Amino acid sequence: MKYWQGSLAVILILVSACTSDANVIPEDTDKKSEETVVREPETKFGINIDPYTLQEGVVEDGWTLSHLLAPFGIDHASIMKADAAGRDSLVGLKYIVAGKPFTAFIPKGDTLGKADFIVYESSITDYFIFDFTDSLSVKRFEKPIDIERKTIIGEIVKNSNLTETINQQTGNIALTGELAESIAGIFAWSIDFFKLQAGDRFKVVYEEKSVEGIPFGMGRVEAVVFEHWKTPNYAFYFKLDSAHVEGYYDETGKEMKRPFLMAPVQFSRISSGFTSRRFHPVQKRYKAHLGTDYAAPTGTPIFSTADGTIIEATRSQFNGIYVKVRHNDVYMTQYLHMSRIEDGIRPGVRVKQGQTIGYVGSTGLATGPHVCYRFWKNGKQVDHRSQKLPKSEPLKEEVLPIYLENIREVKKELDDLSWKRKK
Structure with a gap:
């Protein structure tokens, strides 16, 4: 009897062990690995946004830095420090501009609404982070381009x-x-x-x-x-x-740049051309118009059409505010009716082709904003648009083969593009 009791005990133990093993669910190693993966925190401007409530807005007209920071619990002393830190030459924030966006990072659960960070976006690429966490700081950052x-x-x-x-x-x-x-x-x-x-x-x-x-x-x-x-x-x-x-x-290796630009302003229109007989809109009589008028909005930059030296930068009754440039012993140009002369432009100053020398206006005998461009050749006023000016020189012989090989593929790319326009 004892024997069977002992045998039964052994059998019960074995059955129990087998039953226990059968109910054990094998460990899902894939699930475990998934559960142990650490989620990367979501960021904005490099700041972890998980612990924050974000409040976004736009700078309004007339705002100063105080208008931007004060509503988010930043005290006057901190605003003054932030202003000074922003104006540091390495940061370069002199003022905020209306229409630019900002974002405040307010800790979740903060009933006072005091921001740890305020980000001001000065452009699509640049932004400034005002950090009020430990020690106040202002830093400038640039988004990847x-x-x-x-x-x-x-x-x-x-x-x-x-x-x-x-x-x-x-x-x-x-x-x-x-x-x-x-x-x-x-x-x-x-x-x-x-x-x-x-x-x-x-x-x-x-x-x-x-x-x-x-x-x-x-x-x-x-x-x-x-x-x-x-x-x-x-x-x-x-x-x-x-x-x-x-x-x-160009495709032969000649430089595009030449002695004179075709015009002293961009994207305007010719309102009056060079002619020996034109009815003057102010004087109401026929007279020669020894220049070309380019109509453009007041303030449009006027360029020197070639390298040269300023010989006149002044004002007269008929010409208004004007600048005259000597380019060499053959050519001179003159730019009339300016609203103002560019800073630093005065007689004796050397200017480069394309350099701004003044701005379009309507001073002197003018009925509207434009620049009258005058062109001298050997002391005589001529129509600059009819002149055959010197062409540029080609690349040097030792450089030309390198250039032609360099442009070969991109020229083929241009030639292979269909002229069909996008609708």
Whole structure:
């Protein structure tokens, strides 16, 4: 009897052990590994947002730094310290601007609503973090900028211009402005943008800048072909440090830059041309008009069309405020009816081609804002638009093969692009 009792005990123990093992659920190692993965905290401007409630807003007209910080529990003394810290030369925040966004980081559960951080975005790329946690600090940061290579194709239609045509393709005003200025600048010596006609067209390879997927501007134009009056005009950016060469050159290696710009202002219109007989709108009589009038809004920058030396920067009854430049023994130019002369422009000062020397106005005998551009050759006033000016020199023989090989692929890329416009 005892034997069976002992045997039964052993059997019960074994059954119990087997039953226990059968009910054990094998450990799910995948699930365990998933549960042990640490979630990366969500951040904004590099700040962990988990412990914060974010309050966003926009700077309003007339605001100072006090208007921005005080509503978030920042006392007057701290505001003064923050203002001083922001004005440090390494930070460079002199003032805040209406329309710019800001974000306050308020600890969750803080009934007083005092912010630990306040971020002010001065531009799409730059922002400032006001840190009120331990020791007060203000630091400037820059968002990562992505650069993407892009192409654009456009065609001038009736009653249109370069800027409008580009904007139809980009839909981005900031990018449109930069791209139009770049194209006009590249061809400023070879294409008269006041003579564009329907059917003129262009292809451009350029760099587009964006932040967080939002385009905001452009980098460099790499290559462009502008077909004007059915004649293709190529330009390629090229830099070779060993030869001290940098700039834009045509398909044969000739530099785009030439002695004189085609016009002293960008994106205006010719309101009156050079003529021996014109009815003067103020004096009400016929007389010679020995210059070209470019109508443009007051304040539009006026450029010196070539390197030279200022010989006059003054005002007279008829010319209004004006500047006159001597370029060499042959050529002089004059710019009339300015609203004001650029700071530092005075007789004896050397200026570079494209340098701002003044701003469009309507001083003197003028019925509206414009610049009257006058051009002298060998002491005689001539029509600058009819002059055959010297062309640029080609690249040196030892550099030209390098250049031609450098542009070979991008030129093929331009040529292979269809002229069909984006609808």
